Amino acid sequence: MKKMTGAQAIIECLKKENVDVVFGYPGGAVLTLYDELYLSDFPHVLPRHEQGAVHAADGYARSTGKVGVCIATSGPGATNLITGIATAYMDSIPLVLITGQVALSLLGRDSFQEADIRGITTPITKHNFLIKDVKDIPKAMKAAFYIARSGRPGPVLIDVPKNIFAEELAFEYPECIQIRGYKPIVEGDKAVIDAVCNELQSAKKPLFFIGGGVNLSDTSALMRDLVAYTGVPTVSSLMGLGSISSNDPHFFGMIGMHGSYAGNMATTETDLLVGIGARFDDRVTGKLEEFAPKAKVIHFDIDPAEINKNVRSYIRVIADLKWSLAELANKIKERPSEAWQKQFMPWHHQLVAWQKEHPLAYSRQTNRILPQAAIEKISELTQGNAIVVTDVGQNQMWTAQFYSFKNPRSLLTSGGLGTMGYGLPSALGAQVGNKHKKVVCICGDGGFMMNCQELMTIADLNLPVKIIILNNQSLGMVAQWQRAFYSGHYAHSNMATKADFVAISTAMGVPAIRLEHKDELDTVLREVMNSEGPCLVDIRIPEEEDVLPMVPAGSGLHKMIMGDWQ
Amino acid sequence: MKHTLAVLTENKPGVLTHISGLISRRDFNIESITAGYTEESDMTRITIVVDADDEYELEQVVNQLSKLIDVIKIIDLTGQDRVHRELAMIKVKALPANRAEIVNLVEIFRAHIVDVSKETMIIELTGEEDKIEAICELLNDYGIIEIVRTGKIAICRGPKAAKDV
Numbered sequence: 145m146k147k148m149t150g151a152q153a154i155i156e157c158l159k160k161e162n163v164d165v166v167f168g169y170p171g172g173a174v175l176t177l178y179d180e181l182y183l184s185d186f187p188h189v190l191p192r193h194e195q196g197a198v199h200a201a202d203g204y205a206r207s208t209g210k211v212g213v214c215i216a217t218s219g220p221g222a223t224n225l226i227t228g229i230a231t232a233y234m235d236s237i238p239l240v241l242i243t244g245q246v247a248l249s250l251l252g253r254d255s256f257q258e259a260d261i262r263g264i265t266t267p268i269t270k271h272n273f274l275i276k277d278v279k280d281i282p283k284a285m286k287a288a289f290y291i292a293r294s295g296r297p298g299p300v301l302i303d304v305p306k307n308i309f310a311e312e313l314a315f316e317y318p319e320c321i322q323i324r325g326y327k328p329i330v331e332g333d334k335a336v337i338d339a340v341c342n343e344l345q346s347a348k349k350p351l352f353f354i355g356g357g358v359n360l361s362d363t364s365a366l367m368r369d370l371v372a373y374t375g376v377p378t379v380s381s382l383m384g385l386g387s388i389s390s391n392d393p394h395f396f397g398m399i400g401m402h403g404s405y406a407g408n409m410a411t412t413e414t415d416l417l418v419g420i421g422a423r424f425d426d427r428v429t430g431k432l433e434e435f436a437p438k439a440k441v442i443h444f445d446i447d448p449a450e451i452n453k454n455v456r457s458y459i460r461v462i463a464d465l466k467w468s469l470a471e472l473a474n475k476i477k478e479r480p481s482e483a484w485q486k487q488f489m490p491w492h493h494q495l496v497a498w499q500k501e502h503p504l505a506y507s508r509q510t511n512r513i514l515p516q517a518a519i520e521k522i523s524e525l526t527q528g529n530a531i532v533v534t535d536v537g538q539n540q541m542w543t544a545q546f547y548s549f550k551n552p553r554s555l556l557t558s559g560g561l562g563t564m565g566y567g568l569p570s571a572l573g574a575q576v577g578n579k580h581k582k583v584v585c586i587c588g589d590g591g592f593m594m595n596c597q598e599l600m601t602i603a604d605l606n607l608p609v610k611i612i613i614l615n616n617q618s619l620g621m622v623a624q625w626q627r628a629f630y631s632g633h634y635a636h637s638n639m640a641t642k643a644d645f646v647a648i649s650t651a652m653g654v655p656a657i658r659l660e661h662k663d664e665l666d667t668v669l670r671e672v673m674n675s676e677g678p679c680l681v682d683i684r685i686p687e688e689e690d691v692l693p694m695v696p697a698g699s700g701l702h703k704m705i706m707g708d709w710q
Numbered sequence: 711m712k713h714t715l716a717v718l719t720e721n722k723p724g725v726l727t728h729i730s731g732l733i734s735r736r737d738f739n740i741e742s743i744t745a746g747y748t749e750e751s752d753m754t755r756i757t758i759v760v761d762a763d764d765e766y767e768l769e770q771v772v773n774q775l776s777k778l779i780d781v782i783k784i785i786d787l788t789g790q791d792r793v794h795r796e797l798a799m800i801k802v803k804a805l806p807a808n809r810a811e812i813v814n815l816v817e818i819f820r821a822h823i824v825d826v827s828k829e830t831m832i833i834e835l836t837g838e839e840d841k842i843e844a845i846c847e848l849l850n851d852y853g854i855i856e857i858v859r860t861g862k863i864a865i866c867r868g869p870k871a872a873k874d875v
Binding site: 326 | 728
């Protein structure tokens with residue numbers, strides 16, 4: 145067994161886990177580890193804020209399907225990770241976070257840069273460790289990666305006291321790991337799959353409702369096959385977008401607060417709602433009592449705790465979607481495709497009629513650039529093949545509504561926590577993980593400001609991220625709610641100082657351009673999308689443009705506010 | 711309805727905090743929670759009495775707790791043939807004139823007097839919740855100074871250990 149220091153052991157573990165890059169920020173407690181990163185020339189990305197590091201690791205993980213790794217120092221370094229950890233936890237993103245801690249001899253004495261990061265992150269991590277003995281490093285690292293990526297994925301934190309990095313151990317990496325209290329479910333019950341198939345066979349108006357789990361489990365192909373074979377109309381949550389092509393004739397868009405009319409009406413009318421890797425978040429369900437009121441609910445999920453948490457299910461399928469969707473496909477294929485298609489044809493026609501009646505659309509009667517038009521243009525120019533990263537707010541919802549996603553893992557967005565400032569650093573991480581893919585970051589001006597320091601990182605690495613700011617010079621979604629529900633009182637939703645984003649971006653090393661005129665939309669965006677290297681486009685959009693349709697919080701999904709043109 | 715859960719966990723620092731934190735965060739109603747070592751030194755047994763509105767809420771409590779990596783197993787002891795106990799120590803005013811009466815009471819309840827001073831006694835009692843409530847009510851007449859209770863622990867009758875159920 146090889147003798148090495150704790151710091152060397154950590155790097156050795158990263159190599160064993162095939163980690164090809166870490167995102168991190170140095171500081172006192174992790175200097176020994178950083179020295180080893182230096183000596184071993186381990187690939188490392190330095191964002192300008194620890195929050196940037198963790199969102200970047202998150203964007204890397206979401207887009208590649210690998211575990212994102214992030215390093216921060218103790219105390220403030222570690223606490224700066226919190227928002228990013230909570231973001232990843234809510235969306236089930238696999239991360240391993242290595243934080244430095246004060247030396248063991250100083251632990252618990254309110255020492256310089258000490259924070260109880262285990263205690264702080266307990267509610268927002270899948271698991272966390274404090275290493276008290278250098279010998280525990282290999283086992284803890286193995287366990288951390290295993291826990292982060294298996295079952296329902298999530299962030300795992302390892303807190304390492306400063307002295308432990310320097311102490312020696314005889315290194316041996318465990319081949320496999322047994323954790324008594326952790327037995328992720330893989331295979332489910334075949335009888336339950338039969339029952340699901342029977343329900344489908346007797347349903348008149350079934351609806352597949354796809355959640356982020358399909359993207360996370362890489363079962364998009366299985367899902368597409370299932371939809372194509374049966375012709376069951378399909379909708380998705382925000383997190384499920386991309387797992388089925390937005391242009392699929394059986395796909396009727398996102399449901400929920402800013403869902404499509406067809407999707408929300410279908411949810412209200414369906415007699416069999418099949419939730420697949422979805423957790424029935426309140427942004428999806430609206431008022432629970434009025435959610436899918438006519439439906440039996442079937443729930444596919446890897447996490448038993450999701451069953452009956454928000455919506456009561458009639459049949460539960462607890463297993464990895466890789467297993468359950470494959471089993472379901474086998475069962476369903478015992479009956480010819482034509483028979484299934486014929487069975488659901490009238491229902492399909494109903495959804496198509498709803499879609500024609502109230503399409504996702506916007507008023508084109510303006511000389512200004514409308515955000516929806518900008519998104520449609522980006523969608524057209526990238527042919528739906530980009531990795532699209534959004535921030536949070538109107539920009540996020542317009543992207544969800546008007547970008548035509550073709551591929552799984554192609555929308556990276558903070559769905560559960562709704563973290564403003566997520567977009568830019570996450571796009572950075574996605575580009576690091578996907579050198580040859582086009583990464584487009586769509587932000588509002590508010591969220592962009594929250595982590596705009598990461599422009600420097602993008603410039604440093606010359607990452608060809610295309611950053612689009614839909615700039616309404618306000619907190620658009622907040623203002624929209626204030627217009628709708630607070631008598632138009634714009635309480636602090638206007639950005640009084642109109643920042644010059646082109647100057648900010650240029651100052652930080654990213655070329656930028658302002659786009660104000662409608663007739664320049666095509667040429668400028670075309671040029672930017674085809675350019676090499678990074679670029680920022682500050683698009684001035686009207687301040688009072690709303691995201692519609694909209695279901696007011698706490699209402700039933702069928703009670704939608706539509707635009708006049710919809 | 712009240713449910714008694716036996717939660718077997720890794721014997722590690724922070725596990726009880728994690729469990730109680732999860733419970734409070736999810737807004738479940740806990741009646742009592744007790745923890746201690748078991749016959750296996752690396753395992754802790756936490757007994758939780760939870761008041762669940764319905765089976766769905768109980769299912770959520772169990773499923774959410776089960777998600778914790780350090781939780782090895784959860785067994786719902788409710789409805790099973792079991793023995794449950796709580797320990798209480800009660801410091802009561804015991805002036806010479808009342809002492810004989812209190813000693814009588816203690817005997818009836820099969821409790822013990824574990825300390826006597828000039829004016830007070832400490833009474834130790836194990837039993838089901840009702841029994842402890844009953845003695846407290848009677849001792850109230852003499853003036854209770856202090857009560858300390860452990861919360862409930864429970865064990866199934868029969869040859870099997872809960873972990874093997």
